Amino acid sequence: MVQIVISSKAGEGPDEWLLVELQGEMLSRQNTGLAGNLMGDLHYTKEGVPVLIVGHHILYGKQVKLEKPFAVLMKHSGLPQEGEFLLGEDELPHDIIQLLQGQLSMEHRHLISVGAHHPLQSPIEFQQNISQDLPKDSKKMINRQ
């Protein structure tokens, strides 16, 4: 039987984690992958409304308290191969768990009208979900208050 121990290693990895939920997909414009690339700018209005600028899109949202907190599992060591069972608890592969402190849920958006001579150059392209127009219930959204 495969067993993986998950624990939170204090001091390992950053402390503050945030979950940002976007209705859409991220694509790499030049097919170079997302890694290492700038995504966008995040601002907050004086009323505390998060505003995210991604390429041509402006997303507005809200800060949400998660009823059921999320955790991120990161592989610490590789999963055991077939046949590598029967390990003591200390020898089992460990994953690190990080708790997500809060969530920004980005919903509404509009496009920035941009003139041809002001390209908002971003290596990342954001594609809004087409299902934006469907009634709210038909989308699976993360539980929220």
Add this chain to the structure above:
Amino acid sequence: MPELEEVRGLEEVRATLQIAKLKEEDLLPVFHCLSFRRSAAAADYHLLELDPALCAQIQAGESLIIRGDKDEHAVLCSEEKTYDLKIADTSNLLLFVTGCRTPDQLTDGPQHLQLVQAEIWGYANSYWELRRQRPKLKKLKKLLLESPYSGPPISTQDEVPESKYTMQDLLDRIQSSREELEAHLHTIHACEINGCWRILEFDYELKLLGHVTQLVDSESWSFSKVPLRSCLEELGPLEPTAMIEHCLNCYGRRYNTDEGEVMFALDEDKVCRAMALMLLQNAVKFNLSEFQEVWQQSVPEGMATRLDQLRGLALVDRSSRPETVFLLKVEDLPDDTLERFNALFSLREKWTQDDIEPYIQDLCGEKQTTGALLTKHARSSVQNGIKVYNSRRPVAT
């Protein structure tokens, strides 16, 4: 320092704000630039949805273990609970970001402008949902029955080295949390002998119990005041003292007197059940009134047998003439809810709630009642003024 190809500067951010027609004076003075880490990849991260209690346990430093059997779904175990892991897809993109402040943290924040480079460590389209479930414990008894204990070996040749399991061996094979496993070991009267968990051969267990009850009788002790020390002294020559004490733990409640002496209060119901099991396991069914007579005679004097002690162990058939009783142990029935109901309805077409309850009680989820289960899996009708339940679907016999 974040591992980025390029670092975005304040001028660029301001330029973008201008194009986006947002005014700097309407914003809080902390601007974040979000970038994907060079090592960001979806595959190495999993999002897990927790409940607040689990969250608190993790923060307190406790570990969780994912246990996956080859043919079964993976489960997540805390120290005391078992959860089913299920993937939930979302059409949304979930990014996990570090170094990012939230509006509520900035209410009395810096007055001067700050530009923060925040990192996106990873992203996901799906997450794991946890659902509390009953641990898969049927396997436990099966494993332990590979090598039941029937007393100290007569010779070294009787000792079979294989098929014996330590606690860690059991945790490695059974999808359950440690506490639930320990609780079940206690329920099936398993005993740790030489570091391995063993289930007792029933005849041996009865033998031990017989020794104890006979001693109680000959010493004229009260059933609620059985002294441990005397038991061990008197019965030690007959059986290992550890086994005598184990028997007392299984069939009694341990307590200390004011003088600090260890005593046991024998549990009448448990003792009577053991006697009933002894009688019933040797026959397909018994004439009810004959059984009740023999049963009462078999229990220690001073103890009273009652039919409700047989709940989950035996079933009374009041429709037959004469009325009969037969062995039906809930732990011999299927674990899966649908299969369990099928088995019960194959046995008997219509059940009263009182009769069926002990056989479905363990199927109830947290905060679920047997009534709710019956509503879901059975159809009710009234027969002779009594509410009865039958199967919703044709039953495979």
